[in-house]
Amino acid sequence: MMSTNQVNYLDAVVLGAGFSGLYMLHSLREAGFTTRVYEAGDGVGGVWYWNRYPGARCDIESIYYNYSFSKELYQEWTWTSRFPEQPEILRYLNFVADKFDLRRDIQFNTRISAVHYDETSNRWKVQMNDGTSVTAKYFISGAGCLSAANLPKFNGLESFKGEWYHTGKWPQEKVDFKGKRVGVIGTGSSGVQAIPVIAKEADHLTVFQRTPQYTMPARNHPYASEFINQTKANFNEIKRQMRESPTGNGIQIRTISALSDPPEKRHQVYEKAWEEGGYALTSAYYDLFINEEANHTAADFIRSKIKEIVRNPEIAEKLLPNYYFGTKRPILDTDYYETFNRENVTLVDVKKAPIVEITPKGLRTKEMEYELDILIFATGYDGLTGPLFKIDIRGKDGVSLKEKWKEGSMVRTYLGLATAGFPNFFMITGPESPSVLVNMPTAIEQHVEWITDCLDYLREHNVEIFETTVEAEEAWSKHCREVAEMTLYVKTDSWYTGANIAGKPRSFLIYLGGFDTYKHKCNEVAASGYNGFTLSIKDVLSEKGSI
Ligand code: N01
Numbered sequence: 001m002m003s004t005n006q007v008n009y010l011d012a013v014v015l016g017a018g019f020s021g022l023y024m025l026h027s028l029r030e031a032g033f034t035t036r037v038y039e040a041g042d043g044v045g046g047v048w049y050w051n052r053y054p055g056a057r058c059d060i061e062s063i064y065y066n067y068s069f070s071k072e073l074y075q076e077w078t079w080t081s082r083f084p085e086q087p088e089i090l091r092y093l094n095f096v097a098d099k100f101d102l103r104r105d106i107q108f109n110t111r112i113s114a115v116h117y118d119e120t121s122n123r124w125k126v127q128m129n130d131g132t133s134v135t136a137k138y139f140i141s142g143a144g145c146l147s148a149a150n151l152p153k154f155n156g157l158e159s160f161k162g163e164w165y166h167t168g169k170w171p172q173e174k175v176d177f178k179g180k181r182v183g184v185i186g187t188g189s190s191g192v193q194a195i196p197v198i199a200k201e202a203d204h205l206t207v208f209q210r211t212p213q214y215t216m217p218a219r220n221h222p223y224a225s226e227f228i229n230q231t232k233a234n235f236n237e238i239k240r241q242m243r244e245s246p247t248g249n250g251i252q253i254r255t256i257s258a259l260s261d262p263p264e265k266r267h268q269v270y271e272k273a274w275e276e277g278g279y280a281l282t283s284a285y286y287d288l289f290i291n292e293e294a295n296h297t298a299a300d301f302i303r304s305k306i307k308e309i310v311r312n313p314e315i316a317e318k319l320l321p322n323y324y325f326g327t328k329r330p331i332l333d334t335d336y337y338e339t340f341n342r343e344n345v346t347l348v349d350v351k352k353a354p355i356v357e358i359t360p361k362g363l364r365t366k367e368m369e370y371e372l373d374i375l376i377f378a379t380g381y382d383g384l385t386g387p388l389f390k391i392d393i394r395g396k397d398g399v400s401l402k403e404k405w406k407e408g409s410m411v412r413t414y415l416g417l418a419t420a421g422f423p424n425f426f427m428i429t430g431p432e433s434p435s436v437l438v439n440m441p442t443a444i445e446q447h448v449e450w451i452t453d454c455l456d457y458l459r460e461h462n463v464e465i466f467e468t469t470v471e472a473e474e475a476w477s478k479h480c481r482e483v484a485e486m487t488l489y490v491k492t493d494s495w496y497t498g499a500n501i502a503g504k505p506r507s508f509l510i511y512l513g514g515f516d517t518y519k520h521k522c523n524e525v526a527a528s529g530y531n532g533f534t535l536s537i538k539d540v541l542s543e544k545g546s547i
Pocket residue numbers: 057058059060146152167185186187188189190191193208209210211329332350355378379380381436495500
């Protein structure tokens with residue numbers, strides 16, 4: 001069952017029925033707020049609803065890639081393997097929606113197109129693409145960080161006679177690659193996961209690679225039932241690891257420097273991590289992402305592995321990455337480099353011979369034309385701000401979020417949760433929060449619980465308008481940038497820095513101080529009565545929480 005009945009007023013409108021929207025709805029409903037989620041798709045799942053491409057799988061271990069707010073839920077759901085596949089995560093989120101009877105307050109097939117703040121009533125007017133609208137006291141975005149697909153402008157795409165797809169908007173029906181000549185543009189996490197699976201089915205696969213990536217074996221495997229029983233019995237400890245660690249998952253980062261081990265010992269450490277799979281290698285030493293020399297040791301190790309795995313030295317050479325390891329998201333794969341040993345796979349370096357156009361028959365680079373039946377864009381996303389910019393969000397004085405964040409070419413938020421000039425508006429895992437660089441479900445739960453507690457407080461104190469101050473957001477944004485500048489992340493062009501989108505201002509919009517530190521800061525703000533926010537009780541303005 002899903003909600004279609006028209007409502008005029010709600011305490012809270014939530015955008016999106018992914019991990020964020022589902023828990024936000026549950027949490028607010030439990031706290032007694034009238035809430036509705038609006039979702040563009042016809043089902044729950046968010047990013048896991050749209051990303052149905054072959055091989056789609058999570059890079060965080062299953063037992064941590066779930067909610068921890070309900071012990072009962074954790075006991076009732078059983079993951080089948082170490083790294084969950086997209087269909088299994090989608091089943092999990094549907095299970096959650098059913099268990100907590102969430103669908104009755106979710107309106108599917110409805111895209112929120114505009115959200116405007118009315119200063120006379122202190123309410124948000126939320127406009128849907130079907131012409132309906134609703135008024136709400138609070139507007140909460142669960143749009144996620146990676147929901148605005150990036151389809152670069154290639155001349156001639158409309159002339160292509162074959163089928164084409166973007167990994168982030170994959171159709172619900174199976175795409176049949178049998179007997180087909182398939183091309184994949186892009187070798188980020190999506191491309192690297194899809195390529196080995198497509199290669200096994202297609203007649204021929206051509207991979208158009210612009211930047212070679214560092215990828216490590218996931219070493220996925222089915223979970224033994226004893227292991228599952230053990231994790232269920234250890235729920236409290238798993239929850240603690242998720243909620244009180246720097247990464248929000250079970251990954252322990254070793255506290256020694258890569259440079260403190262002699263080369264032979266270090267090599268053994270990397271070998272062991274490579275065999276263990278997952279993100280063991282990224283957490284082998286604490287300074288891999290802050291010290292150039294330390295970073296080189298890991299990068300050299302992975303390059304040596306590529307040369308070992310790929311039999312043709314020319315192809316291996318093309319696959320060697322040369323940016324700072326980990327500063328684009330490190331990837332976990334299943335047989336990615338091995339795929340380039342197959343007879344039916346061709347690797348094309350489009351940095352050397354750039355793509356000129358898409359033709360009716362396929363794709364032309366500066367060197368030659370490749371005939372294709374299916375073309376896949378694994379070209380990523382306009383991350384972090386892109387999902388918010390898809391909606392016409394306007395705060396006080398009719399200023400749009402896009403205009404505000406364009407000015408001075410910088411995004412400004414307080415804690416990644418709120419932004420000045422946009423009262424009663426919250427972003428779950430917004431820009432300048434830890435978001436994608438920690439375990440997303442953990443980051444989401446922390447924001448959802450903080451927002452729910454905040455709304456509870458505002459209700460209890462009769463607060464009408466809750467807005468962060470310009471000073472607080474300036475200080476937080478500055479702090480975020482300072483922390484990022486201490487790392488190697490800022491030295492690489494990536495979607496983290498906005499460099500993947502033409503014309504997008506370059507800035508690093510993820511808080512890198514660690515999930516535990518960040519959570520502590522958020523808790524302090526709440527405990528202070530919301531320092532850094534202005535709280536207005538009916539007509540009386542009270543600064544910085546002193547109400
Ligand atoms: O996107 P990407 P993605 N011509 O931006 C190339 C999460 N995720 O969808 O590097 C030619 O990483 C581009 O080349 P370059 C995860 O956080 C997680 O793969 O810009 N090529 C690059 O190779 C991830 O980081 C999971 O030179 C062009 C690729 O397209 C994020 O999503 C799975 C091009 C884009 O890579 C995004 O990953 C999937 C052009 N004009 C995704 N434009 C898991 O949990 C772009 N490219 C495992």
